[in-house]
Amino acid sequence: MKTAVVFIIFNKPDTTAKVFEVIRQVQPPELLVIADGPRPHRPGDVDKCVATQKIIEQVDWDCKVLKNYADKNLGPKVRIVTGLDWVFQQVEEAIILEDDCLPHPTFFEYCEELLDKYRHDQRIMTISGNNFQFGRRRTEDSYYFSRYPLIWGWATWRRAWQRYDLEMKHWVAIRDSNWLQDILDDSVAVRYWTKIFQNCYLGKIDVWDFLWTLTSWLQNGLTILPNVNLVSN
Template identity: 45%
Template sequence: MRNMLRTPVLFLVFNRPALAERVFARIREAKPRVLFISADGPRAEKPDEAEQCAAVRRAVSLVDWDCEVQTRFQAQNFGCKKAVSSAIDWFFSQVEEGIILEEDCLPSQSFFKFCQELLRHWRSDERVMQISGSNFLFNQSAGSDGSYYFSRLNDVWGWATWRRAWRHFDSSMASFPAFTARDRLQDYLPSASMRAWLMGYWEEAYAAVGSKRGDWSSLWQYAIASQNGLTAVPQVNLVANVGIGNGATNTRGGSWYIYGQVGAQELAEIRHPVFVLPDTRADERRFAVIQQTDRRAQIPYARSV
């Protein structure tokens, strides 16, 4: 079929069947030729979760288009950090590049086209390590002359990358002591408040190495920073987070609801920017939103780095 998505998709699911069905419907519309589905197992201390996980797996197994499907359904619970990172390891052990969606990330169809085109365009450019589907500038345009800009900050609510970038992900953060001793974050980020915010997460992640505590996304952000990497961010938001609130792992209400107000839009066209440079002003505006939702980004929680 001519309109089928050529780029492999990894769909990460857990225990929310209604959300997983909505996202799966968008994947079905895109019709990827290759689909990987990875599901973490139910938690032993939550007796109702086994049926919820089973319902999710039934819903996302209804592939009715010409598609190569691979599944990885875990019997036990590994927790968000290991379940997600090991699933991405599994994905990139078999493909060179791909799109990654979780069960609460509802994409527009432009998201798939955007990721596919940028994966192709930046395939051999080591400077670009991630393609994001999220834009949380709340209708403030970035300074790029293209339909996306480059950022030092990354969001992972619908994204894409390459094996060549993911190989820098290290769950042990082995290079972190040298990174901090040489003050390399100052080379990467000009803003002291941003540095303090990120360093707080990374120190917490490093302290949690080897345990279920922490999250995989901090480790991925560190991997990008350690390579002086950039994330491509669309000028409009292409993925809506529909899972904020009860049932969420990291976004349970409070100020997080601001993100739930941002819908998934369509891109009229894809124009590549002339310059491959981080948009510092756009990053400052993004960080201002982060400061509204994350207390660790706020004074007095932020410390000088």
């Protein structure tokens, strides 16, 4: 394996240990670890965060380990976004796992092959390890393309991530246009996503992934999905 792996951790030592064991099996040459700090007024968070971070000290293969640990709790949106900003200052492309996303070992080879194949294809924004079709096969091929970026185990490039817009600068203009209708062509879906994006814009939802969906759609981006699920959550 030659691709860097990003491991996003917090306060779940049990699930972190399970994901770490799979990472250990494939032995990436570079491991970039993003950790949020303990939440105030949450008894036990400090101990859980410390126990989780200690798992990273178990790296026992030839691996460059880089750590980006927050001293205080930033919340999932700010922590993951600032962490991935840091990641893509270090590397051009990476495979990304959170502490509760357990990959099949073949997930890494799948990501590596597609990172290489589509490295210069500006249409492709995300390579996902997720398939939520419950046995329904979209194609006879091993993967297919979707407009929906699923991020329970995924990979991307600096060229894609640098387009991420934390401030949602274009949202008001496109909210008041027919842009979502043109993309989704479904009035129910338009109402659903308008509500989600508006709540994100107003700060009512502390998540980062819906903004990645918006970023991808603004770029007419595509996500690659496997024909079978490669990551459990």
